[in-house]
Amino acid sequence: MTASQLESWRRTGLLPRHRRRGLGRGRGSVVDAVDPLVVESAAALARHLRQGRDRRLAVLKWFAEAGTPPTTPGTVPVPEPPVAAVREALVWVLQRSASQRLVEFARSAARASEESQDALYAAAGQLMRPYRGRANPALVRAALEAGGDVPAEVGGPDGRSMVHMAAAIGLGAQEVGADALAEAFAVFGMFGLTAEDWAQMLSAAKRGEGPELDWGLLQQNADLVTRVQRASDEELVRAREVLVGLRGFYGLYVLHGLLLPDTPAQAALRQRIDDLGMFPFLDHVIAINPSPRQLAETLAIFLEPFFDNLYDALMEQFATDPDIFHIPGDETGVVGFGRRWMRAMEELANGRRVVNDGADHQDPGEGALVQVG
Template identity: 85%
Template sequence: MTASQLESWRRTGLLPRHRRRGLGRGRGSVVDAVDPLVVESAAALARHLRQGRDRRLAVLEWFAEAGTPQTAPGTVPMPEPPVAAVREALVWVLQRSASQRLVEFVRSAAGAGEEGQDALYAAAGRLMGPYRGRANPALVRAALEAGGDVPAEAEGPDGRSMLHVAAAIGLGAQEVGADALAEAFAAFGMFGLTADDWAQMLGAAERGEGPEVDWGLLQQNADMVAQVQRASDEELVRAREVLVGLRVFYALYVLHGLLLPDTPAQAALRQRIDEWGMFPFLDHVIVINPSPRQFAESLTVFLEPFFDNLYETLMDQFARDPDIFSIPGDDTGAVGFGERWMRSMEELTNGRRQAASGGADHDPVEGAWVQTG
């Protein structure tokens, strides 16, 4: 880190100016040579700004890091990057994302007839993969404990079905049709509804027998760049808090499938997520170690008040029962919890290794692997 770099970062608004301190009694003021805020901000930026890397990517990683709770004793709170720089970085990254390119493409296809529709579906198919989402962790856990085949993916339509939603943005919902849109919404996995459930709801709306669907809202929220530009500074910071918090709850839910010892507090949190029918959707939008692009896209999704409400619901539940790592009847606390999990994983690994060699049977009742000779 050089003096010229620091000055360059100041000119672009990434670092504050050194604070002036009055000497009192008319003696003027001096500039603090070592301003802790400037030092910590520069250190945070330097951690993420490698040679040849665009500074906007570093700003996003700094913003993400600043929003991560610091748990180590004596840790100094990390300063925040300027929100104006964060907004600029979000817009820059999102403009280059596949999601935004798809939105712009579907808008250009509007009114282009069948030829434009064919081109739209072809382009969307190239940008969207066949991902179905993670299998329900409860099913994964049950399979592991029983020694059976572990499901790799969730059931239902894969991610390519979502291109129907993209088509509806550009071509109109009537042009795409209720059945195709029902399949697309089912692929998102929201609210635990199947494609048939969505088809019935959308069909009723078309016939005027149910609540009208606000397709304009869908078109508005599909433009992630516009959402970030409309959001206030406070909303961007709050969306980060919601994203970071929901990522923790999502991770606990996923780890349940990897034999994490269960506790009443964990079960209650999973129940809340299930009541909202949100695990499949969270699986689509949350990445544990996100790239700047993934972070930007997830943060934009969580600008929606709906997810703020979900986060508050889970935080309220956590406040009522925070003992997520306390096993009833076990006074060893978090240490014993961790040891039990490690033993479970070790037994699973050893058992599957023996089974692969053809010399073991798994007793799901006893939870032990027995050599049969």
Template identity: 75%
Template sequence: MSQLESWRRAGLLPRHRRRGLGRGRGSVVDVVDPVVVESAAALVRHVRQGRDRRLAVLDWFAEAGTLLVRPGAVQVPEPPIGAVRQALVWVLERSVSQRLVAFARSAAGAGEEEQDALYAFAGRLVGPYRGSAHPALVRAALETGEDVPVEAEGPDFRSMVHLVAAIGLGAQEVGVDALAEAFAAFGMFGLKVEDWAQMLGAAERGEGPPVDWGMFERHADAVGSVKRASDEELVRARTVLVGLSGFYCVYVLYGLLLPDTPALAALRQRIDDLGVFPILDHVIAVNPSPGQFAVGLTVCLEPFFDNLYEVLMEQLMEGPDIFRIPGDETGAVGFGETWMRTLRELPGAGGASAGAG
């Protein structure tokens, strides 16, 4: 009971409605409020000893936004949005991206030595992670029993520190070549380093559309974005993040031999036509920590990702039977069985054909 009272004092758990008995006899609960019960259950699932309560609030908020997949499952109630906002700000202020931006701003005008320190600091924080290999290349390798070629990996994400440097030091200090490398690391629209260098160079010379560097400054202020967003915008950003995560996962699972139905192929083609898989690969975490969820949700406050979500939802509405193989009346069940059978029959998988001998 002390734990429940602690959650109530923190504003995380509402109280059951009580009816007074009159004449100093206290009060009673006539009806148990299911919202209170489910809210308490959500807190029990996510609060752990030694773990900051704000992380549990973010896990609860993420869970409340997931789609119900089990018949009869109870919808998880929403946590108090004020507590969600406080948790997002607390996590973002401690994130790697915010630490990088703060360091970059402190290095502005401090000389070459401080700029070198920025790049060294970024190298320690970001690490050597490269983008995922494209699912089509992974699928081809699995089907032939070969290794995924090393060149299939995406560009080194450490080069994106150039964008952070541009926010703190100014684009002129960083230079066109370094910035082109940073934009190419995103993999946006299939453009290479040379393409970005040409466009940024033209903008610098006044021969092309100017680059709105203020946009990057605003995007870097993740904490400010969350503070300025309305309650409805935070919930909408979660909807966008959950939806894009689903589209991303389906695309990735194609690389793991997910049956390629016409509806799935059309959805993948739309993502390819938009050139946004590398962006999704950078933004989406399949099983996000509260910190990753906070960063992803903040990114999805941007109109670009909201519009991308709408475009992909329109494509899904045009071909909703993504998990139905043509001619198979068993629907999703047959789809899943086909996928498992394909995986068992992989070269070297030790399936039925290997055991028959």
């Protein structure tokens, strides 16, 4: 980094200045001590601000790094970027996102002619990419262990049915209809509900036989830019904590399909997610290594209190049984856990798989083997 870069970062409020002490009239000032916060902040910016990348994207990468627990003991924590700069970056990214453009298009179509409403459906069809969900990790694991074909994707509603959601935002839910909205809601797979389940619930609500639905919330929450602008500094930081935590739980769930040794603690966490029917939704919104743009959209979604409560529920389960990497009966603990997983992956790569998954202490090559693929 250069002195001009440092000064530019200071002018934009990204980098604090070292404390200076005056030397007296006409003698200027001096820095007595280098502030570690300034040094680490500059280092974080330098890591993420490469040539051709907008500084706001670098700020989001910095914000993500600051919220990730260090993996090496004794590592100096990454300082937080200014929250004002984070909010500015989030708004800038979200304003340019496909989802926000669609929301704005939908609102304009609602005030225009019928031809504009037809254009809304056409635009939504172009902007909405079909969602192809990950196959349930339990099915993937079973296929690997049995030497069968591994399912690549899960069957379910086509993500293009989400165009109905966009239409409801602009035209109103009444104009779209319960059946079309049910298809859109089913894409997320939340609570394990199918399109038929959603259709029955929406129809019951319309007849007054169930809880009244506030469709205004759908239109309000679809505007991610406004949601970020209204959030407090503390809520933005909390949303990042929720995102990082749920990403970890989601990662454990996915790794179960890649032969991660199972433990009672892991099984309990997966069961809690399954009880809430949340794996398809987490699979829909979470990226293990998100781009700044993916981070912005997911962070805005996780500002919703529902996901805060989901994270708390999983943390409560984790606190009940935190030994997620301890195999019962194996006194080697995490070391034995890691060795067992490495052995399973080596056998898989070599076209072999130990069928007797309970043989924790067998040497590689022992046990019944089956051919994979």
